[in-house]
Amino acid sequence: MHELNKNADRDWLKQRIMTASLCILIIFVLLFLRLVYLQLIKGEEFRRLSETNSVRLKSIKQSRGLIYDRNNHLLVDNRPAFDLVVVLEDAEPLADTISLLSSLIHEPYADLMDNIRKAGNAAFYKPITLKKDISRDQLAIVESHKFDLPGIHIEIEPTRYYIYPKMASHLLGYLGEINKRELETGTFPHVKSGDSIGRYGVEKSFESFLQGRRGGRQVEVDVNGRVMKVLKTVEPVSGNDLHLTLDLSLQQVAEDLLKDQDGAVVAIDPSNGDVLAMASSPSFDQNDFIGGISSKKWRLLMDNPGKPMTNKAIQAEYPPASTYKIVTAIAAMEEKAIDAHTTFFCPGYYVFGSRRYHCWSKYGHGKLSVEAALAQSCDVFFYQAGEKIGVDALAQYAGGCGLGRSTGIALDHERNGLIPTAAWKRKRFQESWQAGETLSISIGQGFNLVTPLQMAVLTAAIGNGGTLYRPRIVKHITDSKGDVVKQIDPDITGGIPAGQETLAHVRKGLLDVVHGDRGTARSVRIKGVEIAGKTGTAQVFSRKTGEKFDNENLIRTLQDHAWFICYAPADNPVIAISVIIEHGEHGSTAAAPVAAAMVKNYLNLSGSHTTPPPKTAGEG
Amino acid sequence: MFDRRLIEHFDWGFFVLILAIGSCGLVILYSALSAGWQGTGLHYLFQKQMFWMGAGLVVIIGILVIDFRNLDKLNLFIYVTCVGLLVSIYFFGQSGGGSRRWLSLGFASIQPSELMKISLIISLASLYADTVSPEGLNFRNLLKPAVLCMIPVALIVNQPDLGTGLLLLLIAGSITLFVKVEKKVVLTLGGLLVLIVPVVWLTGLKEYQKERILTFLDPDRDPLGTGYHIIQSKIAIGSGMITGKGFLEGTQNALSFLPEQHTDFILSVLAEEWGLAGCTVLLVLYFVLLLWGLNIAYNCRNMFGSILAFGITSMIFWQIFINIGMVMGLMPVVGVPLPLVSYGGSSVITNMVGFGILLNISMRKFSST
Numbered sequence: 005m006h007e008l009n010k011n012a013d014r015d016w017l018k019q020r021i022m023t024a025s026l027c028i029l030i031i032f033v034l035l036f037l038r039l040v041y042l043q044l045i046k047g048e049e050f051r052r053l054s055e056t057n058s059v060r061l062k063s064i065k066q067s068r069g070l071i072y073d074r075n076n077h078l079l080v081d082n083r084p085a086f087d088l089v090v091v092l093e094d095a096e097p098l099a100d101t102i103s104l105l106s107s108l109i110h111e112p113y114a115d116l117m118d119n120i121r122k123a124g125n126a127a128f129y130k131p132i133t134l135k136k137d138i139s140r141d142q143l144a145i146v147e148s149h150k151f152d153l154p155g156i157h158i159e160i161e162p163t164r165y166y167i168y169p170k171m172a173s174h175l176l177g178y179l180g181e182i183n184k185r186e187l188e189t190g191t192f193p194h195v196k197s198g199d200s201i202g203r204y205g206v207e208k209s210f211e212s213f214l215q216g217r218r219g220g221r222q223v224e225v226d227v228n229g230r231v232m233k234v235l236k237t238v239e240p241v242s243g244n245d246l247h248l249t250l251d252l253s254l255q256q257v258a259e260d261l262l263k264d265q266d267g268a269v270v271a272i273d274p275s276n277g278d279v280l281a282m283a284s285s286p287s288f289d290q291n292d293f294i295g296g297i298s299s300k301k302w303r304l305l306m307d308n309p310g311k312p313m314t315n316k317a318i319q320a321e322y323p324p325a326s327t328y329k330i331v332t333a334i335a336a337m338e339e340k341a342i343d344a345h346t347t348f349f350c351p352g353y354y355v356f357g358s359r360r361y362h363c364w365s366k367y368g369h370g371k372l373s374v375e376a377a378l379a380q381s382c383d384v385f386f387y388q389a390g391e392k393i394g395v396d397a398l399a400q401y402a403g404g405c406g407l408g409r410s411t412g413i414a415l416d417h418e419r420n421g422l423i424p425t426a427a428w429k430r431k432r433f434q435e436s437w438q439a440g441e442t443l444s445i446s447i448g449q450g451f452n453l454v455t456p457l458q459m460a461v462l463t464a465a466i467g468n469g470g471t472l473y474r475p476r477i478v479k480h481i482t483d484s485k486g487d488v489v490k491q492i493d494p495d496i497t498g499g500i501p502a503g504q505e506t507l508a509h510v511r512k513g514l515l516d517v518v519h520g521d522r523g524t525a526r527s528v529r530i531k532g533v534e535i536a537g538k539t540g541t542a543q544v545f546s547r548k549t550g551e552k553f554d555n556e557n558l559i560r561t562l563q564d565h566a567w568f569i570c571y572a573p574a575d576n577p578v579i580a581i582s583v584i585i586e587h588g589e590h591g592s593t594a595a596a597p598v599a600a601a602m603v604k605n606y607l608n609l610s611g612s613h614t615t616p617p618p619k620t621a622g623e624g
Numbered sequence: 625m626f627d628r629r630l631i632e633h634f635d636w637g638f639f640v641l642i643l644a645i646g647s648c649g650l651v652i653l654y655s656a657l658s659a660g661w662q663g664t665g666l667h668y669l670f671q672k673q674m675f676w677m678g679a680g681l682v683v684i685i686g687i688l689v690i691d692f693r694n695l696d697k698l699n700l701f702i703y704v705t706c707v708g709l710l711v712s713i714y715f716f717g718q719s720g721g722g723s724r725r726w727l728s729l730g731f732a733s734i735q736p737s738e739l740m741k742i743s744l745i746i747s748l749a750s751l752y753a754d755t756v757s758p759e760g761l762n763f764r765n766l767l768k769p770a771v772l773c774m775i776p777v778a779l780i781v782n783q784p785d786l787g788t789g790l791l792l793l794l795i796a797g798s799i800t801l802f803v804k805v806e807k808k809v810v811l812t813l814g815g816l817l818v819l820i821v822p823v824v825w826l827t828g829l830k831e832y833q834k835e836r837i838l839t840f841l842d843p844d845r846d847p848l849g850t851g852y853h854i855i856q857s858k859i860a861i862g863s864g865m866i867t868g869k870g871f872l873e874g875t876q877n878a879l880s881f882l883p884e885q886h887t888d889f890i891l892s893v894l895a896e897e898w899g900l901a902g903c904t905v906l907l908v909l910y911f912v913l914l915l916w917g918l919n920i921a922y923n924c925r926n927m928f929g930s931i932l933a934f935g936i937t938s939m940i941f942w943q944i945f946i947n948i949g950m951v952m953g954l955m956p957v958v959g960v961p962l963p964l965v966s967y968g969g970s971s972v973i974t975n976m977v978g979f980g981i982l983l984n985i986s987m988r989k990f991s992s993t
Contacts, residue, residue: 012758013927016758017921017922017930018922020802020803020804020934021918021919021921021922021934024802024918024934024937024938025915025918028911028914028915028918028941029911031941031945032907032910032911035907035945035948035949035952035954036904036907038949038952038954039861039895039900039903039904039907039952040900042858042861042862042895042952043861043862043864043865043866043895043899043900043903044865044866044900046862047862047863047864047865047866048865049862050858050859050860050861050862050863051862051863051865053859053863054859054860054862054863054875054896055863055875057875059855059856059859061848061852219848220847220848222847222848222851222852222855235847236844236847236851237847238847238848
């Protein structure tokens with residue numbers, strides 16, 4: 005080990021230590037001089053600033069991104085809201101100030117004090133919100149009494165404003181105040197307690213684009229808390245604007261027609277998957293959620309049996325009913341179980357095992373091929389077609405058609421629907437598949453479940469030659485200067501597992517649904533355009549075989565759901581629509597007119613029905 | 625075994641100095657924690673700090689029993705253990721405030737980066753004690769220390785804990801300069817740095833990274849965050865004037881303007897309540913403490929002991945300088961606590977280990993085996 009005993013070493017060490025000591029001395033003198041500067045030279049000034057606690061931060065709230073429809077109509081805007089805040093430090097004596105305020109603006113004293121208590125041990129100089137979004141009258145009163153109300157201020161904050169109340173609420177979504185747990189996750193680094201974030205719809209899915217960033221000011225205030233001088237400013241950054249694929253006027257038509265009924269409508273552009281309209285009824289007013297929804301209003305929404313808070317277009321699962329015959333037809337033709345010329349005879353029922361499976365038409369459809377069976381929605385034809393291919397092959401084609409899985413739309417809570425298979429049933433019920441059940445699912449009853457959006461995507465694909473698109477709701481996102489920050493391109497998620505020949509037969513069948521002599525939706529013909537569609541009537545509860553009900557007189561909640569899906573124009577479609585009316589009874593009478601009106605609106609047709617609607621019976 | 629004569633050589637002066645600064649620290653901490661405290665009795669953080677101080681004194685006694693020269697032999701073992709702990713953070717570490725720094729031991733959490741400071745000082749002292757020469761170190765001599773240093777620095781900066789990483793570099797740099805480096809080496813390295821920094825700045829960094837560094841160097845660029853804290857800190861310090869507002873009378877303190885007033889910004893509480901007078905007393909105590917440490921380094925008859933004592937002293941020095949400089953708006957805002965004053969168990973224990981080593985060296989300066 006190196007010992008330090010030689011004189012040379014001692015001198016060397018001494019010199020190093022002296023240098024180090026000198027460095028320390030210099031630094032300490034420097035620190036001392038800084039103290040002298042702050043405490044002696046600037047001491048008076050800092051003492052003054054500290055006595056009124058007068059250097060404070062004032063936050064400047066940013067504007068949230070705006071939302072436009074596909075034709076640049078503004079759908080969601082921001083408006084200035086006046087928030088009443090108090091700075092405890094300046095509001096002494098607090099009780100007197102608040103009680104005066106309470107009597108001036110007619111707000112309960114206890115409520116105001118409650119908000120102060122809720123703020124907890126927040127620093128005295130930080131503004132605490134007493135009441136958000138006060139009325140113009142209250143604002144005028146507070147302003148005129150501001151010298152009697154020390155520490156009470158008005159803060160102007162940009163607040164969300166939904167221009168068309170209740171319109172596309174489920175798609176646009178709403179905002180809600182961020183909670184403590186979310187703040188702690190660190191996913192929202194620029195959001196403060198008390199700020200709102202998207203809770204539902206595109207407001208939630210595109211939160212990171214819409215949000216923007218708060219700014220703030222360092223200010224010097226006087227003893228009453230009024231700003232004397234702005235020391236520094238950081239400008240807020242506005243959120244980015246969303247440009248939706250939605251068509252405002254089409255959306256309004258859809259909602260007008262849905263009014264007073266429960267159900268959903270989705271319209272899609274078959275050439276790219278753009279969602280042109282998405283309505284769910286009943287709806288809710290998003291403006292109610294701003295600044296926190298009142299518990300009374302919330303209760304009303306929650307207790308409504310129509311489930312207004314559910315986006316039925318993506319969250320509700322229905323039996324597809326006869327609309328599913330499209331899938332059965334494709335599967336049967338592709339599996340070569342039938343061809344375009346194969347005919348079955350329908351006497352009004354089909355005997356399988358010891359049971360009779362009824363057709364919706366008790367007199368039967370006679371002898372028909374697949375195109376006619378689609379047009380007339382003959383159950384017996386599809387019982388036999390389904391029986392030939394079996395449940396698992398059918399499920400495979402249904403999956404290929406985009407059913408049983410999420411469409412990938414940029415909205416939360418989308419449901420997958422259900423495509424039953426033999427294996428699924430064994431797992432779910434520990435029972436083996438019964439051949440009779442294949443018959444039920446062939447006509448879309450039984451275990452099958454789909455969402456209106458899935459059916460719209462499938463309909464669009466039938467119309468466009470077989471391409472399944474991911475439904476697109478936002479085309480592009482721009483910053484406040486209008487420059488595009490993100491472009492969202494159409495996205496293909498798959499293709500219908502069918503050859504062009506098969507699809508041509510299906511399309512012909514669907515065209516005849518509306519335009520054929522015996523089609524189930526002849527009533528919706530409109531002048532100037534050919535519509536291809538399919539009706540459906542989904543049983544809400546199962547009836548025993550052969551049991552007859554007087555449907556019209558059943559209590560409403562037990563009545564059937566009405567489906568109609570269509571695309572138009574039939575030869576080169578620009579719109580595909582899926583409509584479900586809950587308990588609407590028949591697809592042709594309840595759901596089809598909604599779709600027809602939308603086609604008319606979207607194609608700018610003013611004509612009316614070409615033929616007076618003949619009374620279509622039974623099945624829709 | 626333990627030599628009774630060692631007790632006669634115990635450095636009572638230095639020990640009393642530590643107790644004095646620690647007592648000042650507790651008084652300031654008491655005031656810093658009293659703001660907004662509505663519980664009865666002592667604030668729980670104050671109780672915890674007293675516990676850590678007590679534990680620190682026990683650690684000192686423990687360290688005194690072992691001859692410091694054993695540290696020379698054990699240096700590699702200690703180093704590898706500490707680096708191992710740093711690595712294990714990646715697997716078992718606990719997050720807090722956006723970085724992973726802590727390891728849980730069940731009853732308490734430790735911060736391996738704190739232990740790493742002491743470990744690096746021991747390793748460098750051990751290395752330099754063998755390579756030191758009157759002409760100074762050349763490039764080849766510096767290779768090994770550079771590697772020893774960069775491994776833990778990289779691990780710590782990655783946590784991310786930039787403050788402790790920089791502190792480690794400053795301590796290592798001080799020790800290296802202390803044992804002397806050849807002039808041409810210093811000039812070459814300095815020149816390289818001058819050349820590289822602008823190149824990296826212009827080509828290697830993205831705009832937001834530059835912004836972050838600029839904000840780090842100049843808090844005024846972030847007037848709503850650190851810039852605001854610095855202004856409040858300066859107001860608190862300046863408003864204390866010569867004699868201060870009095871114990872527990874600080875208004876800036878009472879209103880909780882500063883987010884870290886019991887840890888990193890605790891000096892502002894002292895300055896506000898005790899004024900320039902109080903600050904001067906603390907500065908003088910620190911100054912004497914540091915010179916005392918250097919004196920221990922000088923009086924040691926053993927090269928390893930001398931460099932070790934200097935290293936520990938430089939560790940204390942840099943913490944004081946960075947913390948006080950930061951609170952007064954002279955230095956970037958990095959999370960470095962004020963020794964013996966700021967709240968924090970890891971900091972107290974690390975500094976106490978350092979003091980224990982200094983007392984140990986001081987006690988055994990005459991024994992030469």
